Amino acid sequence: MKVAAMSRESALRLVGPLLVGVAALLVWQLLCTAYAVPIYLFPKPTDIWSSFAANLPELMRALSVTLIVTLQAFVLAVVVGTAIAFVFNQSRLVEACLFPYAIILQVTPIVAISPLIIILVKDTRVALTMCAAIVALFPIISNTTLGLRSVDPGLINLFKANKASRLQTLARLRIPSALPYFFAGLRISSGLALIGAVVAEFVAGTGGMGSGLAYEILQAGFQLNIPLMFAALGLITAVGIVLFLVMAGISNAAIGSWHESHAEERGPR
Amino acid sequence: MLRNTMKKTAGAGLVSLPLAVVEVKGAQKTFPNGFHALDPVDLTVRSGEFLTLIGPSGCGKSTLLGLMTDLIKPSSGQMRWWGGTFDSTGAAGKRLSIVFQDATLMPWATILANVRLPLDLAKVSRGEANERVRAALAKVGLAGFEDRLPRQLSGGMRMRVSIARALVTEPDLLLMDEPFGALDEFTRNKLDADLLELWRDRKLSIVFVTHSIYEAVFLSTRVVVMAARPGRIARVIDIDAPWPRDEEFRGSPRFAALCSDLSRALKEASEESGGQAAGGER
Numbered sequence: 001m002k003v004a005a006m007s008r009e010s011a012l013r014l015v016g017p018l019l020v021g022v023a024a025l026l027v028w029q030l031l032c033t034a035y036a037v038p039i040y041l042f043p044k045p046t047d048i049w050s051s052f053a054a055n056l057p058e059l060m061r062a063l064s065v066t067l068i069v070t071l072q073a074f075v076l077a078v079v080v081g082t083a084i085a086f087v088f089n090q091s092r093l094v095e096a097c098l099f100p101y102a103i104i105l106q107v108t109p110i111v112a113i114s115p116l117i118i119i120l121v122k123d124t125r126v127a128l129t130m131c132a133a134i135v136a137l138f139p140i141i142s143n144t145t146l147g148l149r150s151v152d153p154g155l156i157n158l159f160k161a162n163k164a165s166r167l168q169t170l171a172r173l174r175i176p177s178a179l180p181y182f183f184a185g186l187r188i189s190s191g192l193a194l195i196g197a198v199v200a201e202f203v204a205g206t207g208g209m210g211s212g213l214a215y216e217i218l219q220a221g222f223q224l225n226i227p228l229m230f231a232a233l234g235l236i237t238a239v240g241i242v243l244f245l246v247m248a249g250i251s252n253a254a255i256g257s258w259h260e261s262h263a264e265e266r267g268p269r
Numbered sequence: 270m271l272r273n274t275m276k277k278t279a280g281a282g283l284v285s286l287p288l289a290v291v292e293v294k295g296a297q298k299t300f301p302n303g304f305h306a307l308d309p310v311d312l313t314v315r316s317g318e319f320l321t322l323i324g325p326s327g328c329g330k331s332t333l334l335g336l337m338t339d340l341i342k343p344s345s346g347q348m349r350w351w352g353g354t355f356d357s358t359g360a361a362g363k364r365l366s367i368v369f370q371d372a373t374l375m376p377w378a379t380i381l382a383n384v385r386l387p388l389d390l391a392k393v394s395r396g397e398a399n400e401r402v403r404a405a406l407a408k409v410g411l412a413g414f415e416d417r418l419p420r421q422l423s424g425g426m427r428m429r430v431s432i433a434r435a436l437v438t439e440p441d442l443l444l445m446d447e448p449f450g451a452l453d454e455f456t457r458n459k460l461d462a463d464l465l466e467l468w469r470d471r472k473l474s475i476v477f478v479t480h481s482i483y484e485a486v487f488l489s490t491r492v493v494v495m496a497a498r499p500g501r502i503a504r505v506i507d508i509d510a511p512w513p514r515d516e517e518f519r520g521s522p523r524f525a526a527l528c529s530d531l532s533r534a535l536k537e538a539s540e541e542s543g544g545q546a547a548g549g550e551r
Contacts, residue, residue, distance in 0.1 A: 154373035157340050161367045162390045163359065172389070176377045258376045258418050 043227040048234070051227035059216065063235055066197055066212035069125065070239070073132030074193040078186065080133070081140025088141075089148040089174070099145075106138035110196055114203040124204055128212075131203075132196030139188040147181025148174050180259045183251035190243040198236060288316040289352070290442050290474045291337050296346030298332050306332040308501040309346055312493065314442070314476055319468055321477045321489040323531070325539045329500020330478050334446050337476060338367050359391075365442040366435035370450060372427035374419040374434075380406070381415040384434045391438070405433040408467065425456040432460075436467070443468075443475045450480060458519075461487055465514060482535065486527045487514060494531070496538040503538035506531060 025045045031037075032044040039047055052059065084102070088095035114131040121127035151174055159169045201214030213232045220228035256262040291314040298307040307329035314320055314337070322330040335341030336348055339355040348355070351363045358365055366387070374383045381402055382389075388398040406412055409429040419427055428448060435443060449457040461484060468475055479485055485492050489508045496503040510523055518524055 152373065154369050154371055155375065157338075157369065158367070158373055158386075159390070160340060161338055162387045164390045168390055172386070173375070176375065179377075255377070258420060 040224050040226055043230060047227045048230040051225070052231035052234070055228055055231065059213075059232060059235060062211060062213045062216045062232070063239070066194075066201065066214070066236070067239060069128045069132055069197040069201075069212065070194045070243075072129045073197060074136055074190055076129065076133040077136035077140055077189055077193060081137050081185075081189070082144055082182070084141050085144035085148060088145045095145070102138060102141050105134060110135045110199050111203065114200045118200070118204045128197060128200045128204060131200035132193050135196030135199075136189040136193035139185045139192065140182075143181045143185030143188075144178055147178030150181065151177045179255050180261060183247070183255060184261075187244060187247045187251065190247050191240055194236070194240050194243060290314045290316050290350070291476070292347075292349040292352075293333070293336060294347040294349065296336055296343035296348055298329070298336065298341060299344045305499050307336075308499045310502055312502065314474060316441075316474055317472055318490045319465075319475045319477065319488055321479060321485040321492045322495060323479055323482070323485045323492055323535065324495030324500075324503070325497050325535070327500065328495035328497040328538075330495050331446055332500060333495070334444055334476060334478050338365075338444050340367075362441060364438055364440040365444060366438055366440035368431055368435045368443065368445040368448045370447045372419070372424075372431040374427060374430060376419055378418075379415065380411070380417050380419070380422070380430055383419065383430060384437055387434060387438045401437055402433075405437040406430075408436060409433045409463070425452055425460065428452065428460065432464070432467075436471075439471075441474060443473050445475065445477045447478050447480065449484070457481075457484070458516075462515065464488065469513070482528050482531050483519075486510075486524060486531055487519060492531060494534045494538050496541050503541060504534050506534060 029045050032042060037044075043051075084098075088099065110131055113134065114127075117130055118124065118127045121130060155173055155177075156169075159173055164172070197212070198214045201212045202218065213236050216232040217229050220226070220232065252262060293310050293312040295309040295311060296307070297305075297309040299305045310329075310333060312333075322333060324330050332341060336343055339348070350358045350365070353363075357363060374380075375386070378386075381399065384402045384405055385398050388401060393401075403412070403415065406415065409432050411426065411429055411433065414422065414426070414430075419430070422430065431448070449460050452460065464475075465488060467473065475488075477485075477488060486508055492506045492508060493502055494504040494506065495501065508527060510518065510527060
């Protein structure tokens with residue numbers, strides 16, 4: 001009974017959005033056909049699909065470039081961001097002195113910094129990774145810092161009363177308490193790493209050295225190959241969705257059994 | 270037979286004024302924000318007694334308990350545990366455990382891991398620790414729940430876990446801050462009765478904070494009535510009802526008389542409260 005209700009719920013969550021998507025594509029196709037919109041203005045979904053199929057090897061190569069930059073930047077941001085958050089957590093002084101600079105890093109648009117980085121750093125790949133990492137860094141720092149601080153004061157007292165050392169409190173209390181915040185940061189940051197990678201490619205790409213998906217879009221734009229632009233765009237979106245789902249899956253595996261944010265997926269107890 | 274021997278130890282404990290477990294020597298507390306929570310207090314918790322702190326809100330009973338846990342440091346005056354400083358606690362015969370208002374369990378850890386925490390922090394070997402945890406859980410009636418998570422248990426069961434965690438270190442003194450305040454009356458009565466059994470069984474000393482007159486009378490050998498603004502001790506009342514106390518005791522005229530005595534003392538204490546300016550009488 002309960003299982004049936006649960007699967008109906010999850011079926012709704014899957015089938016609902018799919019139906020909306022299919023309906024939108026259908027309307028799009030029909031409208032373009034009905035009004036005979038030229039392919040160079042606004043292509044039909046079928047045009048985009050055939051362009052995608054025709055350029056598959058090229059697109060896949062571009063995808064791998066973008067994906068590598070994104071993943072490198074993401075890993076870099078997670079490692080550096082977590083390390084910074086731990087340092088902030090250990091010393092109020094360091095946090096007070098450095099946090100404003102983390103905010104400056106966050107509020108300065110990456111489009112504005114990336115030309116500078118691309119000029120300063122010789123290797124374009126490294127430059128792109130740096131740009132994307134800068135964008136992805138802040139959510140990790142701020143969420144992990146917040147998480148390490150958001151510990152149940154009752155549990156802090158319990159640890160104190162049991163004469164726990166600083167390290168014991170960190171390992172057994174602060175880190176587990178921070179995990180939900182950390183995973184929320186991961187989810188935001190993975191998307192930002194992709195955005196950062198694409199934006200940086202746009203800035204660098206005209207130089208002819210980049211060859212990721214953003215570069216494909218730029219090139220297709222110059223050639224008025226609108227269907228290819230859409231195909232590359234769709235691919236970027238797909239990467240973003242996959243990243244988000246993977247992060248959600250990791251988060252669910254790590255904290256799904258106990259944290260309130262996953263209560264809905266578990267259902268009532 | 271068993272009952273009789275226990276009755277004797279509890280009785281003897283009261284007569285011969287045994288070892289002082291915690292001594293509060295003129296300790297007072299003013300918080301950094303200027304709030305004067307507690308006037309200088311003198312109080313000795315004796316070995317084997319069940320001492321309850323009761324009073325209107327703001328009377329400093331939680332602050333006084335906080336001083337005994339060393340989580341709050343006195344602004345002036347002294348605290349003594351088994352005649353020594355807090356650092357000397359934790360050795361055999363000088364162990365204390367705290368039960369907080371909430372169960373304060375780690376939501377990510379199983380019941381087993383939650384109860385094992387004090388042993389883990391004290392670096393007791395895993396095998397021995399697990400064995401002691403199982404024994405402690407059995408003691409509070411939660412055998413078989415080792416692998417559950419806190420959110421899978423009811424409020425009363427979580428509180429039992431919290432008590433098991435306090436018992437797992439085999440404490441000599443149990444400090445309890447309104448532990449059953451959030452529970453329904455039925456569950457509370459049950460846990461009160463179980464707590465008394467543990468106290469008698471293990472010859473614990475217990476300091477217990479509560480809002481409930483009935484709970485205070487049912488559990489205590491001695492009740493400290495506190496008054497507010499500033500927090501201070503108004504009266505100390507011995508509850509000399511015979512042991513063991515059970516559900517029958519709750520319905521007895523003796524229980525009703527003790528409750529009305531305590532109720533009157535509380536009323537007087539709260540009438541004294543807040544009338545004068547802080548410390549005006551002294």
